[in-house]
Amino acid sequence: MNGKFPGEADPFSGQTASVADELYLLAEGLCNGTLSPGQRDRLEAWIAADEEAKKFCAFYLALHAMLRWRHRPLPTSDAAGGGGRSERSFPRSGHGL
Secondary structure: OOOOOOOOOOOOOOOOHHHHHHHHHHHHHHHHOOOOHHHHHHHHHHHHHOHHHHHHHHHHHHHHHHHHHHOOOOOOOOOOOOOOOOOOOOOOOOOOO
16 A cells, blocks of 8 residues: 555655554454454544544545445346336435435
8 A cells, every 4th residue: 555545645644554554454444344343442542543544534434435336236127117227326416325
């Protein structure tokens, strides 16, 4: 992991690679539901104490959510009774998901 996002400053400036890797793995575990209670506590304490860690986790969680939305299973016209969507799109109503 190089710690850079397109158009962003390095969120791990001054951090070692192992620290960046640990934060990445904790954020990944949070998204995948695989964190132990101790890991969850570690991540919560880390983002409470470190603004850069908080920014990284917010970015990671937003990216994860966008990718899950974009690659969600879509109902077929048969499964939806003929009214299924034929392409992936974001809701247009401005209301939540």
